[in-house]
Amino acid sequence: xxxxxSLGLLCLMLLGTAVSAQAQSSSxxxxxxxxxxxxxxxxVDSYRDxxxxxxxxxxxxxxxARDWLQALLDGRLQRTDDGRFVLVLDNRGRDWPVADALTNxxxxxxxxxxxxxxxINNALRNQLRSAIAVVDLYSPNVERRRTSADRLLGExxxxxxxxxxxxxxxxxxxxxxxxLAQAVxxxxxxxxxxxxxxxxxxxxxxxxxxALGRAANSDDPVVAEAAATALAGIEQxxxxxxxxxxxxxxxxxxxxxxxAAIGLAITFGVMGxxxxxxxxxxxxxAYTTWMMQQLLxxxxxxxxxxxxxxxxxxAALVGIAIERGVIQFLKGRPLETLLATxxxxxxxxxxxxxxxxxxxxxxxxxxxxxxxxxxxxxxSLTLNRMFVLGFALVVFAALMLIMRRTRxxxxxxxxxxxxxxxxxxxxxxxxxxxxxxALGSGVAGLAGVALSQLTNVGPNLGQNYIIxxxxxxxxxxxxxxxxxxxxxxxxxxxxxxxEPWAGAVLAKIIVLVFIILFIQKRPRGLFPxxxxxxxx
Amino acid sequence: MMTQxxxxxxxxxxxxxxxxxxxxxxxxxxALLLVTVLHLAVPQGHPLHVNAYTVNLFGKxxxxxxxxxxxDLVWGYLGILSLGxxxxxxxxGYAMGMYLMRQIGDRGTxxxxxxxxxxxxxxxxxxxxxWHGFDMAWFAFAMVLLAPGLLxxxxxxxxxxxxxxxxxxxIITQALTxxxxxxxxxxxxxxxxxxxxxxxxxxxxxxLRSDATRLGLFIATGVALALGYILCRAIVTSKLGRVxxxxxxxxxxxxxxxxxxxxxxxxxxxxSAMLAGLAGALYVPQVGIINPSEFSPLFSIEIxxxxxLGGRATLYGAVIxxxxxxxxxxxxTGIMPDAWLFALGALFVLVTVLxxxxxxxxxGHLKRRKEDDxxxxxxxx
Numbered sequence: 001x002x003x004x005x006s007l008g009l010l011c012l013m014l015l016g017t018a019v020s021a022q023a024q025s026s027s028x029x030x031x032x033x034x035x036x037x038x039x040x041x042x043x044v045d046s047y048r049d050x051x052x053x054x055x056x057x058x059x060x061x062x063x064x065a066r067d068w069l070q071a072l073l074d075g076r077l078q079r080t081d082d083g084r085f086v087l088v089l090d091n092r093g094r095d096w097p098v099a100d101a102l103t104n105x106x107x108x109x110x111x112x113x114x115x116x117x118x119x120i121n122n123a124l125r126n127q128l129r130s131a132i133a134v135v136d137l138y139s140p141n142v143e144r145r146r147t148s149a150d151r152l153l154g155e156x157x158x159x160x161x162x163x164x165x166x167x168x169x170x171x172x173x174x175x176x177x178x179x180l181a182q183a184v185x186x187x188x189x190x191x192x193x194x195x196x197x198x199x200x201x202x203x204x205x206x207x208x209x210x211a212l213g214r215a216a217n218s219d220d221p222v223v224a225e226a227a228a229t230a231l232a233g234i235e236q237x238x239x240x241x242x243x244x245x246x247x248x249x250x251x252x253x254x255x256x257x258x259x260a261a262i263g264l265a266i267t268f269g270v271m272g273x274x275x276x277x278x279x280x281x282x283x284x285x286a287y288t289t290w291m292m293q294q295l296l297x298x299x300x301x302x303x304x305x306x307x308x309x310x311x312x313x314x315a316a317l318v319g320i321a322i323e324r325g326v327i328q329f330l331k332g333r334p335l336e337t338l339l340a341t342x343x344x345x346x347x348x349x350x351x352x353x354x355x356x357x358x359x360x361x362x363x364x365x366x367x368x369x370x371x372x373x374x375x376x377x378x379x380s381l382t383l384n385r386m387f388v389l390g391f392a393l394v395v396f397a398a399l400m401l402i403m404r405r406t407r408x409x410x411x412x413x414x415x416x417x418x419x420x421x422x423x424x425x426x427x428x429x430x431x432x433x434x435x436x437x438a439l440g441s442g443v444a445g446l447a448g449v450a451l452s453q454l455t456n457v458g459p460n461l462g463q464n465y466i467i468x469x470x471x472x473x474x475x476x477x478x479x480x481x482x483x484x485x486x487x488x489x490x491x492x493x494x495x496x497x498x499e500p501w502a503g504a505v506l507a508k509i510i511v512l513v514f515i516i517l518f519i520q521k522r523p524r525g526l527f528p529x530x531x532x533x534x535x536x
Numbered sequence: 537m538m539t540q541x542x543x544x545x546x547x548x549x550x551x552x553x554x555x556x557x558x559x560x561x562x563x564x565x566x567a568l569l570l571v572t573v574l575h576l577a578v579p580q581g582h583p584l585h586v587n588a589y590t591v592n593l594f595g596k597x598x599x600x601x602x603x604x605x606x607x608d609l610v611w612g613y614l615g616i617l618s619l620g621x622x623x624x625x626x627x628x629g630y631a632m633g634m635y636l637m638r639q640i641g642d643r644g645t646x647x648x649x650x651x652x653x654x655x656x657x658x659x660x661x662x663x664x665x666x667w668h669g670f671d672m673a674w675f676a677f678a679m680v681l682l683a684p685g686l687l688x689x690x691x692x693x694x695x696x697x698x699x700x701x702x703x704x705x706x707i708i709t710q711a712l713t714x715x716x717x718x719x720x721x722x723x724x725x726x727x728x729x730x731x732x733x734x735x736x737x738x739x740x741x742x743x744l745r746s747d748a749t750r751l752g753l754f755i756a757t758g759v760a761l762a763l764g765y766i767l768c769r770a771i772v773t774s775k776l777g778r779v780x781x782x783x784x785x786x787x788x789x790x791x792x793x794x795x796x797x798x799x800x801x802x803x804x805x806x807x808s809a810m811l812a813g814l815a816g817a818l819y820v821p822q823v824g825i826i827n828p829s830e831f832s833p834l835f836s837i838e839i840x841x842x843x844x845l846g847g848r849a850t851l852y853g854a855v856i857x858x859x860x861x862x863x864x865x866x867x868x869t870g871i872m873p874d875a876w877l878f879a880l881g882a883l884f885v886l887v888t889v890l891x892x893x894x895x896x897x898x899x900g901h902l903k904r905r906k907e908d909d910x911x912x913x914x915x916x917x
Binding site: 274335339347349353505512515 | 704877884
């Protein structure tokens with residue numbers, strides 16, 4: 001409670017300083033007459049006069065100023081035939097709903113023919129953006145103050161710099177203060193002033209780099225040298241940040257590969273069969289998410305959470321159907337199983353194409369998953385990728401638990417290592433087969449749910465990942481979940497590291513060739529099974 | 537059996553003594569003759585007339601059949617399920633395509649005397665080194681066999697030496713063709729990128745758009761299929777072929793007996809790749825285009841289906857399967873294109889589950905039943 005009180009006080013103080021900094025001429029509560037005069041001044045032909053009118057509006061501390069300026073910027077401030085000023089609320093269609101610019105009262109709909117837009121040019125547009133940013137600096141809303149401070153970077157001119165100096169000193173929010181200081185420093189550095197260069201040292205914002213680049217060409221050798229040194233330091237920082245970003249993207253790609261491959265690894269490890277329809281099970285998981293969102297319109301987050309169990313179930317049931325319907329008849333013939341499951345994958349793809357649509361479907365990303373985590377000006381981590389990364393690790397941990405701590409896991413491991421011996425010890429291998437296949441397929445469904453947050457959902461979704469996930473399984477070694485994790489993450493990172501250097505396609509080719517060569521050296525992957533089990 | 541009695545003969549002529557080979561060659565040449573006669577002798581408009589389009593289509597099927605024979609050689613007799621034979625087929629096709637591109641000369645859209653159109657389009661000023669020599673037919677035709685053979689040699693050497701077999705081998709052959717597909721899609725590779733090589737005009741001076749050339753290509757493909765079949769048959773009936781079958785059935789045991797299994801595997805794999813390359817080279821002038829989609833894993837796995845449908849380890853089964861599936865594909869994609877993938881997928885499942893020995897197995901089964909029904913007649917014969 002005390003925090004809220006003090007926050008309110010701070011805001012009031014900030015507003016107070018704002019008013020004192022701004023108020024020059026007009027009275028504290030300008031009447032509508034004065035406001036009308038301000039707006040009428042905008043309705044002139046000369047852009048220069050319009051600019052002066054904007055400054056006048058800014059300097060009046062009318063609380064409607066921001067709305068007017070924003071509307072002017074958006075082209076929504078218009079004049080009616082009878083000389084009134086209105087804000088257009090929605091400029092689609094022929095008749096527009098409007099509100100009175102002075103009283104903010106809705107005036108119903110007006111024909112666009114009866115309205116006259118107050119035009120602006122690019123110079124005015126820039127002036128308006130800065131003006132709105134300055135107005136926003138006094139907003140009671142912290143977020144808005146921060147955004148406006150961001151917007152001022154690189155937009156500051158001499159006059160504005162003067163205005164901002166006292167604001168910086170009074171700003172309560174740490175972020176706003178540093179941003180504004182940077183904004184002013186950028187201006188100063190561009191003017192070749194030493195203070196600006198010093199203030200910008202270590203700043204990663206692109207505008208700061210531009211400013212320092214200009215300062216490095218300054219006539220003053222001392223300033224130029226300082227700027228060059230600062231630039232070199234920034235470049236170094238940027239390199240590190242780029243490295244971190246590549247690593248993040250690599251891990252993100254790797255987590256997708258792990259999710260895609262881990263189910264495959266389980267079924268391959270236990271049953272020795274390659275399920276070519278694995279990618280299509282992922283696709284079904286992704287479509288489950290889409291379907292859930294269609295069923296629960298307006299609640300993408302809830303739908304996404306519900307589709308985690310739903311996606312698992314759908315894929316697991318289809319998996320059981322595949323196992324019972326086809327694979328059980330092909331025992332001991334892994335190559336035939338590969339062909340048959342490939343046929344199933346074709347059927348599933350075509351089924352989705354026929355029943356739903358051959359076109360991609362967009363799955364909405366819930367609000368709490370969109371956006372990104374800003375580390376600094378050069379590095380921000382997108383949240384959806386972070387969620388997928390976390391999700392992959394959770395799924396991995398859960399599978400690990402199932403394998404290590406449950407009866408099913410014990411049986412699965414026994415059958416993996418020696419099927420005949422496990423059966424003679426009383427383990428029902430057929431049941432284990434079904435359960436493993438259901439588990440592996442269910443995980444594919446989960447992978448699909450996760451993928452729906454990163455890419456478009458279409459009939460080819462699974463196909464795009466199937467070869468990669470095979471590579472992960474082969475690279476990691478069969479029957480070893482850790483192998484799959486390490487292989488998936490490292491292949492993801494390798495791919496991302498190679499990409500800027502070789503291009504996306506070539507990077508993929510290099511990785512494939514690397515794996516083909518790797519298989520020569522270690523035919524059973526990074527973490528091969530030891531002993532007799534390996535000969536299965 | 538037959539091989540026992542004729543084992544003293546020269547290995548390449550041995551297949552001629554076999555009943556199955558005689559029948560196969562008889563049927564093949566009868567079909568070639570029939571199509572030729574119906575095309576040339578029967579007047580147009582007559583219901584029995586076979587038009588140039590159909591001749592061309594049959595020619596395409598025959599090149600697919602040769603490809604299927606190549607796959608059957610390694611899968612049926614060596615137990616290697618290659619999901620990348622489309623790559624060898626496509627490379628042979630590209631070698632032929634490069635020759636045909638050079639034959640266009642200055643008649644391309646841009647009229648450059650040496651550079652193919654797509655290079656002019658990409659603003660290249662000289663021919664990449666690997667395009668040299670393809671203006672000479674003998675060099676290009678040698679490359680049709682050597683390029684896929686060399687790739688198979690390097691890849692097979694690495695794979696068989698480290699004893700990569702079974703599902704693992706299938707997966708890395710698939711990765712191989714996938715990587716090549718991605719590579720050939722790149723414009724920088726100098727093979728026409730996405731569009732591939734097309735707009736061909738002449739082969740050895742014959743106009744590719746004339747009906748006579750099409751008939752000639754059809755017959756040439758048929759002859760190549762016959763020769764390829766005889767070669768494969770000769771290989772599998774030789775001692776080497778028996779080592780292959782032993783390897784397929786029990787690789788470790790064969791190795792313990794003292795055979796260098798990987799050498800046999802490598803030899804047969806390279807021969808098979810060369811046959812696939814030849815099939816590709818015959819395919820390209822008949823369809824008039826080669827592009828990276830021939831490298832797609834789907835195509836390679838489809839070839840395996842042809843063999844599985846026809847019946848593994850029979851060679852003639854592969855031919856039957858290739859022709860059946862592709863005929864069905866032509867029909868289906870013409871009538872209901874959406875249903876084709878359903879049918880193809882169902883074929884994969886049905887053939888592997890219900891028809892493990894394919895059509896050839898079914899024929900053999902029927903024949904045996906017939907023999908059981910009429911034992912005295914057969915005995916007399």
